[in-house]
Amino acid sequence: MASIRVVSAEDLDAILRIENQSFPSPWSRFEFKFYLQEFPDSFFVYTKDTTLIGYIVASIHQETSPYPIGRVDSIAVAPPFRRQGVGRQLMKRLLSALREKGCREVLLVVRISNHVAREFYRSFYFQVKSQLSGYYDGEDGVVMALELER
Numbered sequence: 001m002a003s004i005r006v007v008s009a010e011d012l013d014a015i016l017r018i019e020n021q022s023f024p025s026p027w028s029r030f031e032f033k034f035y036l037q038e039f040p041d042s043f044f045v046y047t048k049d050t051t052l053i054g055y056i057v058a059s060i061h062q063e064t065s066p067y068p069i070g071r072v073d074s075i076a077v078a079p080p081f082r083r084q085g086v087g088r089q090l091m092k093r094l095l096s097a098l099r100e101k102g103c104r105e106v107l108l109v110v111r112i113s114n115h116v117a118r119e120f121y122r123s124f125y126f127q128v129k130s131q132l133s134g135y136y137d138g139e140d141g142v143v144m145a146l147e148l149e150r
């Protein structure tokens, strides 16, 4: 049976395995622990028959705006389970949590070469806002944004 729930400390080993299979510069355990501690309500995992097969994590910021802004900081699905709607369900769950927290906008940065992720975000109607030169070890990042309906 599949389900989505908020993360717990016991999930970190499985998350790190997926992370290492998914990114050229994977996050360390330290970074995930930071999000677990600071943003536990916007960090979700997808499990299938008790196996963790995907995660999504966001931070919430209110420094430059009168209302909170969500930022999707990472999402990954284990390679054998991609293109089966897991990422879509994780993103839907996160967007509804961010809306509940009063966010009216969600931002993210994605590698310019990551066409799959850019298409994934585009399918949620995220729009390209700007490009950050050399943001990822010399590779440009694309800033995308989504306005949340209230």
Ligand SMILES: CC(C)(COP(=O)(O)OP(=O)(O)OC[C@H]1O[C@@H](n2cnc3c(N)ncnc32)[C@H](O)[C@@H]1OP(=O)(O)O)[C@@H](O)C(=O)NCCC(=O)NCCS
Binding pocket: 022, 023, 074, 075, 076, 077, 078, 081, 082, 083, 084, 085, 086, 087, 088, 089, 109, 110, 111, 114, 116, 117, 119, 120, 121, 123
């Ligand atoms: C990006 C990622 C999380 C998507 O997760 P997923 O579970 O495979 O995505 P879904 O099956 O929910 O797909 C949702 C939509 O995204 C788009 N999409 C997903 N994979 C795609 C692919 N390989 N090619 C083109 N579009 C794709 C499609 O619009 C898809 O809808 P559809 O299947 O109805 O056409 C996954 O590919 C992944 O883990 N990639 C490696 C990590 C990564 O790059 N993360 C993003 C960092 S910014």
